[in-house]
Structures are given as structure tokens and as C-alpha cells.
Amino acid sequence: MKQPTLSLNDGSQIPQLGFGTWQILEEQAASAVSAALAAGYRLIDTASIYGNEVGVGDGMRHSGVPRQEIFVTTKLWNSHQGYDEALRACDESLRRLRLDYVDLYLIHWPMPHRGRYLDSWRALIKLKKEGRARSIGVSNFQLPHLRRLLDETGVVPSINQIELHPYFQQRSLREFHALHEIVTESWSPLGQGGALLRNERVLRTAQKHRKTAAQIVLRWHLDNGLVTIPKSVDPGRIRENFHVFDFRLDAEDIALLNDLDDPKGRIGPDPDTADF
DSSP states (O other): OOEEEEEEESSOESSSEEEEOOOOOHHHHHHHHHHHHHHHHOOOEEEEEOOHHHHHHHHHHOOOOOOOEEEEEEEEEEGOOHHHHHHHHHHHHHHHHTTTEEEEEOOOOOOGTOOOOOHHEEEEEEEEHHHEEEEEEEOOHHHHHHHHHHHHOOOOSEEEEEEETTTTTOHHHHHHHHHHEEEEEEEEEETTTTGGOOOOOHHHHHHTTOOOHHHHHHHHHTTTEEEEEOOOOOOOHHHHHHOOOOOOOOOOOOOOOOHHOTTOOOOOOOOOTTOO
């Protein structure tokens, strides 16, 4: 099934709906990634800290889908921040994935108190110039962190991957992204614990469109111009999450879900204070 892509500020294209692999075990990753690619996904998101890059790479090779059709993202972990460390970490990820390059390499968290994300960003700029990463970006960066990258290097991230779902919509950060042509990518797009999928407004919209609650929330991300990366190891759920291209939400639906926003709705760590 053909899916839409978004243009990155470096000219690359990223599929708008991807397959996330957070909390997918190494021994599950190959079959999950193969199932996702069979369902039609072409964006696969992993990270060194997930401990499943070997399985992700195996799943890609076993899928039969040509490498050039797959957009692969991985991420630099906090303990490997710094210029030389980041260069080595990327090479290690490529070795585990058994790839010559990744399509997108991200700094996973800013860790501002450690003061190393700027040196890490300079390393990512080098990785892009050398072709080991086709595009580069960040994850969980706040406005001050982004401004510092822009002010001190002049190189704008292609993507900022952030926690984003109807309960926590990060509008001011998205406005900054739009101003600087940074694509917003949503992690934890369905929230956590199932509360969002039991929300009365979501369920009412699902009934209206004869879709599942998860499909409604994923469509909300797409209709808001976001890249999103739901994850599952269940083949049926993997396929279900991908079947969101045969309908659109109308303005009333989007307004209904937009009204769920809560500035205190963050469920993951605060990027300004996270230390791990």
C-alpha cells in the first residue's frame, strides 16, 4: 500500500508512518520488522539503547524488500555523546545493523547538564558529509537546545523526534519546527497504558469512521503533518496500524482531538532534567 512521505530540509523524503521498535527484544526484532515491511511500512526506527539493532538488520534482510526502499533510523545514546564518541557509536550501530549507512541518525536525548550535545551534533554533521548518515536530527530536544545548535553551527536538524500524542501536543515546539523546516516526529503516538484509546472522544470518532481507536489517533498524527512510529510485535496489530490511508479526519474530528491537549500530559522523562 502506497503511503505519503514528507520532505526533509536536506531534500530527502521520509515515510510519514513508520514502525517503532522500542521495547522489542532482540530475539523478537527480526520477525517484527519482517512483518512490518510485509504490511507496507518502509520507515524502521531503532536505537542503540534498544539493544535490537542486530535483529532489526536481520529482519530487513530477510524481508526481501530492497535496502533502497527502506528508511532506517537509529540513535546516539547518552553515554556515547561527544565528538569522537559519537563517530564511533555510529560505526558500531552500522556494524550491528550490517549497513553501509543509515537514512537518519539522531541524538537520542540532549542531556543539557552534561554539556556534550553540541559536540555530538558536530560529529553528526561530519557523518552526514561522509555519507554514513543520509540525514541527521535530534530527539527530545527543547527550544533552548535547538536554538543553540542553530546559533553555534548553522546546521538545522532534519527532524526532532519528541513525545507527542493528543494528550500532549507540544504546540510551541511544533511552531518552532515549522518556522525552521524541521519535521516533527511523534514517539509514543498512542500514549501509554491505553487511556487515550479509551477516551470517549476518540471512541466516538472511531465509531463514526468505522475504525479502531488506534487508527483514529494515528490518522490524527498524519493529518497534523507529523511522522509517527507506533510499535507492536503482534502481526495483526502491525497490519491494523498501517491501514490508515483509506480515510481522513474532517475538521470537526481534528478539533475534537486537538481539544484533548494538556500541557501537563507528558508521560515520559522531561528532557531538561532526564539523567540516564
